[in-house]
Structure formats: structure tokens, C-alpha cells
Amino acid sequence: MIEPIPSRPWLSILIPVYNVEAYLQECVESVLAQADAGVEVLMLDDVSTDGSALLMEALRQRWPDRIRLLAHPRNQGLSAARNTMLAACQGDYVWCLDSDDKLLPGAIAELRDIVSRHGPELVLCDFQLWRAHPRLKHRLRGEAHRASFAGPAGQLLHSRADLLAGMCRKGQMHAWSKVVRRSLWGDDLRFPSGSYFEDMATMPRLLLRARSWFYAPSVWVAYRQREGSIVSNMTLRKAADLSGALRVFSKELVLAQQEDPGLRQPRIAFLVSHMSARNYMGAMRFLAAHPQSEGVAEAARQFAQDFLLSSPLTPQQLLQAYRRHGWWMRYLRGRRWLESDDLKAAQQAAS
Template sequence: MSSDASGHGARQPSTWLSVLVPAHNAEPYLEECLGSIVSNVRQLPEDAASAIEILALDDASTDGSRRIIEEFRSRFPETISIIEQARSDGVSAARNSLIAQAQGDYIWFIDADDVMAPGAMVGLFDAVSRGGPDYIMCDYATFSNEPAAGSERVRKPTFKGPSNVLFEDRSAALSGLFEMGALHPWSKIHRRSLYANTLTFPLGRIYEDVLVMPLLAARAQSFFHVPQTWVLHRKHPGSLIGSKSVKIAEDKCFALVTLAAQLEKEGDHLSRGSRSAFHYFMGRHLRVVFKQLVRSDDPERAKETYRTCSMILNSAPVSIEGRVRTSLIRRGRLGKLAGLILWRRRAQKRFTSHGRFEPPKH
């Protein structure tokens, strides 16, 4: 990795926000993305706008992504800086590199194929000015490769709980996040200090946000949810989440079990309701994992992944599956419980020699 310092020389000494844009072969979308961020910065008062940095990381792109970043940097040299990685090691490595270079009090990740909605930065500055929360959540909308200024889109909430008010109940924050299940990094703006040089995105993993975003919330002292669309999230076949690779199943298992172990360490610091919300969230994802494996068109790789997922689940320090089942029963989600058992049974029948279903451990 190398950092192009030419954009850093004019950086303000007290940067309040770092907008971090990892870009790997994002040429079709990158100009629209960076343009939307710059337009938002221009809507701020001069003193607030001058204390923002935009860090764009060229993650070993082989298309025109670097050219687009260079063009924006030449137009806005006091705001935009370039980080370059000679080899792409995945989105987690890119995010870690950006965090290491960031100087802002707050961090906001924007994916290179997404768009920052008009007025989002003004809304964020207002939220920060109202008490300086550690962890800010916004809502979003999706679109599919049409121009960002297209038709009306439905706002998708990311949090179930109090809105437009500063609150300090960590259990309520985690519970509200898990209830909605929207843990993507671009709908969360948080203090850079929460990483504390001890928390990083897991290298080589997809669904890295499922692990890191709740752990950041577990470190925060204050929270703020804004029920407004600040990000327009692009859906397209080339995205990682759009992929049906069985690797997604393994990485999701890894994230869920690792998160379960970390939350278990919180012990009495988290309410019973927040733990139940997590186990409900986990049950929904485990059902998808087993369904994904059963329906894979690569049975040999799916079998290997099933064995890995089983080992990951069995390595958990607590009885995860028993708690998942209890949470689903207490919530009256018997249909979801039946779905989880059904797809787990089908996976075991397909990928094990004996074909017997072993019920979740308690």
C-alpha cells in the first residue's frame, strides 16, 4: 500500500469527518459516487466543509477507476486524497487501510457503487452538533443501475427504536440493530476512536460488516438514529452480496459465531432482550446459510463448506443453536423455526453419509 500525500498537505488540523471510499474496478459508478459526496460537502457551511476529508482507495483497479479519482482530486485537492494498493486483498483489507489513514473524528464508509443522497451531509452535521453521539444510524433506499436522480424510492429503516434523539442505552441500540438486521457500514457513521487500534475488519471475509458494526456499537456510549434516506444503495449482479457463492455461507457463519462469542463476553452489560434479538437475527441468517448450501450448483464445494460451517458452529463457546431456537419460540416465530430445522435437515441429509438429522444442542 502507498499513500499519495499530495491531497493531504492542505488537510485541516481538526477534521471532523472522514468519508472513506474503497474502489475496486468501479469505473461505471465511481464518478456518480464521488460527485454525490462532493455535492453534499458543498451544501455545508464553509467551516464545516473545510474540515472534511474524502479518502478514495484505488484497490488495484485494472479499469479507469484511478483516472476518475485523479480527476476529482485535481478539482478538489484540499478535500480529496488518494490511497493506492498495488494488490487487492479484498474489501476488508481496503477498509482497514482507509481507517489507518483517516484523520476525522467520525468515519463514514461509502461504497464506490452507491450514492450519497442530497442533504445527507447537512443532516449528519446537524446530528453531530446535537450532542456528538458516538454512533449514528441512517436509513437508505435501493436502486438498480438507473440514474440516481430517478423515481421516488421507498425508505428502508435500519433501526427499531428511538429516532431523532440522543440516547445512551447500549442494549436498546444493539437490539434495534439486530431487529432490523441492516448492519452495512455505509448506514452507520461512528467515531474513529471506537476502533481503538484493536478492532479491524476480518481479512478475506465477506459479510465483514455483520461482525464489525455491532462490535463498534458495543463500544459506543451514545447513539442517534435519523429516519431519513442518506444513502442510495445500488443493486447489481456484480456486487459481492449479489453473488451466490458458497463462500458467503462460510463467511456468514464465521461472522455470526465470532460475534456471539464477543457478545457473550459482555455478560450482564447487555439486556436479555438484546441477546434475544441477536439470537433471532442469527436464526434468520442460519436458515439462509443452510438453504444456500442445499441449493448450490457446486455440490462438492458446498459439502466442504457445510463441514466448515458445522465445525464453526460446534466451536462456539455457548450453545448457540439452542438459544436461537429458544428465541424463535419465545417470539412465536414457529414458521421461521420450522424453516431453520427443515433446511438444516436437508443440508445434513445431502452432505453427510448417515443422513440423520441431529437436533440443535442445548
């Protein structure tokens, strides 16, 4: 049962919940400490086995007019939780926030100012890496302010080519650094249920739909660094999902290029190929670290096919482009994988 809310909110913040009792209160408090009456918070319990569900109810009792609770009858994963909340939310804009992260003070006020003055379909923000015990090396790495976009800031823009290029350069495709007009999702764009790297599979597709966007180079989200992340605990299944994350996007990009000449620019081909190569190399590094695992040879062939299908440039063309742009470290690191026998065999099979 979805509880009614008094009036239509301008912003819905979606928080999926699964065994995050230790973090959830701080997350929710970071939102409601700065939210105005037009902000609704949706939380969905994905059958937690700790005290998360009880904490959710306690938080709802604390803010009965601001929080709406949902629940799945069985555990379905992050994508399904977000999809259920997308269907239930009522705000004009939607912000997906992970339950172990938090919003920094002033984020919602700055967002509302942008929305009221410019009305973009998509708003991008920056973030910080949030560590329990930050050290000097973390500050020197710039973890207090990580840019999610490379391009013009502080103005309403409409070029999908500039948007896609700036996102591909940074590679920060996470959903929580993007606030999206709810209508942009439509009824046909959702996170892939049962898959890892769901943001990589979804956010590039969403970028193709945005006709207006605004980049705020401000740190709005604190992204918690903790053990147990997808990347730090890679498996063959996760590697496969990473490798194939751009399959649908690559098809939709071809269709979008037919109506938007800007998306046919050489820089788009290069940067999309670069993003595809990052996924391919990340998946292949797992295979290289587990050479005796069952199914490695078959997986390597599939990963090569995934790259060739999602990259506008051939491996040889991408390496040449790295050199032409002066991306020497990318060129040197990429040679191992982009000149591999698996890719050469996949090219021959496709020709």
C-alpha cells in the same frame, strides 16, 4: 504518500475504489456537492484495471483541497482498503461509503447538526434501494425508504441493549448506514481482510463498544442494486464466511455481558440467536442448491458448529421463541434448518 490537509476535519468519508469507473464520479459528486470545508474524502485505488485510477486523479484535481488519494501496491480487497483508510483518515467521525452508491442531498448537513448538538459515538441512518429502472413492485416494497434500525429515533441514547436489539431486529449491519466516532474503532477493531460479509463480522462488534448513539430515521444513502453482488453470486467460500461471521462477536458479547446486565436480557439472547440463524440458513441454502459440490458434507457440519457457537439459544429454544413472539413465518421457515440432522449431530457432539 499521504497528502496533508489544511486542518483537522470533523468528518472523513472513505471510498474504496476497484473497477468502478462507471459509478465513481456520481458517488464523489454526491458527497462534495453538499460537504462543508470540514469534510475530507479519502479514496483508495485497490489496483483497478479500468480507468478508475485516472478518474480518481481527475476528481482530485477538481477538488484538490478536499480529496486525498491512496493506493495499494497489489489488490487486497474491500476490507484491507477500508482498514488502510481508517489508519489514514483524520476526521473525528468516519463514514464508509461504497463507490457505486451515493449520498442524498442534505445528509451531511443533518449529520453535522446531530454531531454538534449531541456528540454521539455512533449515528445510524436509513437508506433506499437504488435501481436503474424502478418498477411499481419496488415502490410497493418500500424500497424508497428502508429502515436500518427498529427502536427510538431522534434522541441521544446510551443503552447498548437497545442498540443491539434494534440492529438485530432489522439485520442491516452494513457499514455505510453508520457514522462512527473514529476513536471507537481504536487500534484493534478492523474489517477482516480476505473475507466476505465483512460488515456482518465487524459492525456487531462495534455496536458493543458504543456508549452513546443516535438514530436518524432519514434516508441518507442510495444503495445501488446491480448484478454481481455477493449474495446473488454465492460460492462455498462466501457461504463459509457468512456462516462464521459472528464467531468473534459472540465471544465479545459474553465478555460485555459481564459488565453490562442489560445485555443479559432474554430479548438479546433471542435477537442475537435470530441473527445467527439467518446467517446459518443463508449458508445452508447454498449447500442445498449445490448438493453435489465437493466438500458439502464437511461444510454442513462446520456451519452447524458456527451456529451453535454464535447463538445464545439452542435451535429448539429459538423455534420456541419464534412461536412465543408470534413470528410464525420465521418459525415455519426455520424448522427445515433448525431441526436438521446436521444441527442435531453437532449438538450431540458438543454435549
